[in-house]
Amino acid sequence: MNRLYHFALSPYCRKVRLVLAEKRIEVELVEERYWDKEADFLRRNPAGKVPILKFGSRMMAESQAICEYLEETHPEPALMPKDPEARYEVRRLTAWFDDKFNEEVTTRLMTERLFKKLMGGGYPDSTMVKAGARAIKYHLDYMHYLLEQRRWLAGPELSLADFAAAAHLSCLDYISDVDWNRSETVKDWYAKIKSRPAFRSILADQVPGFPQPAHYADLDF
Amino acid sequence: MNRLYHFALSPYCRKVRLVLAEKRIEVELVEERYWDKEADFLRRNPAGKVPILKFGSRMMAESQAICEYLEETHPEPALMPKDPEARYEVRRLTAWFDDKFNEEVTTRLMTERLFKKLMGGGYPDSTMVKAGARAIKYHLDYMHYLLEQRRWLAGPELSLADFAAAAHLSCLDYISDVDWNRSETVKDWYAKIKSRPAFRSILADQVPGFPQPAHYADLDF
Numbered sequence: 036m037n038r039l040y041h042f043a044l045s046p047y048c049r050k051v052r053l054v055l056a057e058k059r060i061e062v063e064l065v066e067e068r069y070w071d072k073e074a075d076f077l078r079r080n081p082a083g084k085v086p087i088l089k090f091g092s093r094m095m096a097e098s099q100a101i102c103e104y105l106e107e108t109h110p111e112p113a114l115m116p117k118d119p120e121a122r123y124e125v126r127r128l129t130a131w132f133d134d135k136f137n138e139e140v141t142t143r144l145m146t147e148r149l150f151k152k153l154m155g156g157g158y159p160d161s162t163m164v165k166a167g168a169r170a171i172k173y174h175l176d177y178m179h180y181l182l183e184q185r186r187w188l189a190g191p192e193l194s195l196a197d198f199a200a201a202a203h204l205s206c207l208d209y210i211s212d213v214d215w216n217r218s219e220t221v222k223d224w225y226a227k228i229k230s231r232p233a234f235r236s237i238l239a240d241q242v243p244g245f246p247q248p249a250h251y252a253d254l255d256f
Numbered sequence: 257m258n259r260l261y262h263f264a265l266s267p268y269c270r271k272v273r274l275v276l277a278e279k280r281i282e283v284e285l286v287e288e289r290y291w292d293k294e295a296d297f298l299r300r301n302p303a304g305k306v307p308i309l310k311f312g313s314r315m316m317a318e319s320q321a322i323c324e325y326l327e328e329t330h331p332e333p334a335l336m337p338k339d340p341e342a343r344y345e346v347r348r349l350t351a352w353f354d355d356k357f358n359e360e361v362t363t364r365l366m367t368e369r370l371f372k373k374l375m376g377g378g379y380p381d382s383t384m385v386k387a388g389a390r391a392i393k394y395h396l397d398y399m400h401y402l403l404e405q406r407r408w409l410a411g412p413e414l415s416l417a418d419f420a421a422a423a424h425l426s427c428l429d430y431i432s433d434v435d436w437n438r439s440e441t442v443k444d445w446y447a448k449i450k451s452r453p454a455f456r457s458i459l460a461d462q463v464p465g466f467p468q469p470a471h472y473a474d475l476d477f
């Protein structure tokens with residue numbers, strides 16, 4: 036059986052879970068408290084990071100390498116367009132979320148509000164929280180700008196870029212850090228993603244000590 | 257004319273320069289002091305990062321999205337294998353260097369030893385320098401381990417993974433932070449890369465205030 040070693044509120048794990056679910060690839064989820072860096076975990080991935088996908092007999096790491104692999108070996112339904120220019124845009128935006136958004140928003144807010152408590156690292160640093168809260172506004176505005184021109188973030192079709200973005204936003208939504216009133220357009224986009232069957236497992240996630248807020252799994256939030 | 261907005265000691269820019277040169281795509285290099293965040297620069301790339309490739313009439317950002325695009329549109333010489341498993345390994349290792357190696361080694365050493373001086377950010381923090389110097393050893397050992405089994409980092413053929421690794425190592429070599437005596441195998445690999453015509457422009461780089469060390473451009477270092 037395929038197996039995904041993951042942490043529920045890791046955006047990289049969520050991106051891979053969404054791709055697996057969308058492509059109907061069955062996988063057993065195994066929770067990994069990656070910050071404990073246990074020997075078995077490091078044997079699975081010398082990089083010491085989640086996600087790790089056990090796929091057949093292979094151990095695979097690095098979410099983007101995994102997603103591209105799944106797209107090449109399980110092309111249906113397609114999460115990448117065929118045209119190189121369009122593929123570029125999907126990859127650019129995926130990297131935008133996994134690099135820039137992560138650095139400016141996800142890491143700051145999740146580390147301060149959640150990981151410090153989970154891993155025992157002291158109190159949230161309010162300067163960091165404020166910086167993250169300020170940065171997410173610009174990112175929501177950028178998404179608004181893109182979605183005013185396009186049906187999905189990278190073009191006319193749903194793609195990996197939408198899943199990358201939704202992976203980050205859904206983690207932040209779990210800690211109630213997304214102001215959905217900032218843009219109706221972005222909210223509509225998220226509602227469409229949220230209602231996909233592939234999203235169900237993510238809406239069912241529970242992290243001990245951090246109860247789900249009511250709106251999180253609500254499709255008409 | 258195609259144009260690459262870059263900074264000489266940015267590993268992401270170097271990766272793109274290597275790919276362009278290897279594929280014989282001519283490009284004019286324009287130095288970008290990206291930390292000044294000038295308005296023109298932010299217009300070219302809202303992410304405020306280098307590299308930015310002006311390719312025809314397009315402005316392209318995100319090094320990995322650019323490299324995949326160049327590979328798809330200019331397939332010769334190939335920097336990615338055909339087989340999905342082999343492609344996965346190239347992407348995994350590229351991400352290893354651009355994510356993990358960067359975080360643990362490049363950022364620490366380059367920030368402390370070079371960027372602080374260039375951007376005016378005070379004295380190097382010796383704790384960070386030490387942590388970077390310790391981490392690079394493990395990474396060189398990992399490369400040694402891979403190269404004992406394979407001709408190139410990701411398999412039998414030269415690939416994007418070698419260029420990603422060489423991009424990071426060559427930046428660190430410019431500030432003399434690579435101990436080439438740690439592994440003959442890794443040193444031989446780097447000598448092979450260094451002697452490629454695609455590497456010439458990188459060996460000619462000069463950063464004002466930071467003279468090239470003698471071994472940097474020496475093919476028999």
Ligand SMILES: N[C@@H](CCC(=O)N[C@@H](CS)C(=O)NCC(=O)O)C(=O)O
Binds near residue numbers: 085
């Ligand atoms: N580039 C990696 C990033 C994965 C990543 O950073 N995962 C985090 C959890 S969200 C992690 O495992 N961090 C542990 C560490 O960096 O030591 C990917 O895309 O898979």
Ligand SMILES: N[C@@H](CCC(=O)N[C@@H](CS)C(=O)NCC(=O)O)C(=O)O
Binds near residue numbers: 130305307318
């Ligand atoms: N994910 C980007 C990373 C590029 C990057 O981080 N570039 C650095 C220079 S090495 C930069 O421009 N940093 C400016 C910033 O982060 O604001 C890529 O692969 O192109």
